[in-house]
Amino acid sequence: MSRTVVELFYDVISPYSWLGFEVLCRYQHIWNIDLRFRPAFLGGIMQQTGNKPPAMLPKRAEYLLKDIKRMAKYYQVPVKISRDDFQRIFRTSSLAAMRFITAIDMTKPEYLEPLSREFWIRFWSQHEDISQPENILTVARQAGLSSELSQKVLEMISSPTVKDRLRETTDEAMKYGAFGMPAVVAHYNGEPHLFFGSDRLELLGSVIGEKWLGPAPSAKL
Numbered sequence: 066m067s068r069t070v071v072e073l074f075y076d077v078i079s080p081y082s083w084l085g086f087e088v089l090c091r092y093q094h095i096w097n098i099d100l101r102f103r104p105a106f107l108g109g110i111m112q113q114t115g116n117k118p119p120a121m122l123p124k125r126a127e128y129l130l131k132d133i134k135r136m137a138k139y140y141q142v143p144v145k146i147s148r149d150d151f152q153r154i155f156r157t158s159s160l161a162a163m164r165f166i167t168a169i170d171m172t173k174p175e176y177l178e179p180l181s182r183e184f185w186i187r188f189w190s191q192h193e194d195i196s197q198p199e200n201i202l203t204v205a206r207q208a209g210l211s212s213e214l215s216q217k218v219l220e221m222i223s224s225p226t227v228k229d230r231l232r233e234t235t236d237e238a239m240k241y242g243a244f245g246m247p248a249v250v251a252h253y254n255g256e257p258h259l260f261f262g263s264d265r266l267e268l269l270g271s272v273i274g275e276k277w278l279g280p281a282p283s284a285k286l
Contacts, residue, residue: 068097072252073103074105082186088280119126153192157196171227
């Protein structure tokens with residue numbers, strides 16, 4: 066029986082992307098799926114689709130704080146968020162980080178999962194910057210990359226090849242209908258099925274004929 070290809074388009078600036086990422090990492094060992102990580106740029110999607118950050122609406126921002134805290138507890142992912150984080154997000158660009166992750170995907174994809182996770186941990190658990198070169202190198206070391214490899218990849222982020230790859234992946238997400246992140250695309254019965262957000266994973270399982278077993282069926286963080 067062939068495995069269902071499930072693509073996860075994500076940006077490490079997005080806490081909901083982290084939630085979806087961790088749960089899909091767990092389910093890739095349970096469901097008959099081929100999980101593919103697709104680092105993309107949320108800022109580009111927001112700009113091109115005309116979408117706005119949910120925290121710009123005060124009442125929605127108030128709800129978002131409660132929602133992320135509840136989901137973090139339910140999914141057992143150490144997202145830590147406060148009202149101050151909204152301004153922190155607005156001040157931070159994830160472009161360099163996502164180019165670095167893209168460069169790793171192109172050269173050393175075995176580091177893609179731990180590297181992405183370390184960016185989320187640094188930004189969403191430790192509340193540290195991820196936009197400056199020195200911060201990116203720190204994240205890379207935490208993910209197990211050697212200093213030599215980290216420096217080489219950092220130099221790649223200004224190359225047209227890496228920039229084009231990130232742009233193409235972002236455009237591909239929008240072609241599937243993405244307007245934010247995470248965007249999960251399941252290729253089932255010959256067609257793509259888009260699921261937006263980290264709270265549609267039970268529905269994803271239903272569509273592809275798999276059973277939802279809870280937020281942490283095999284491992285806890």
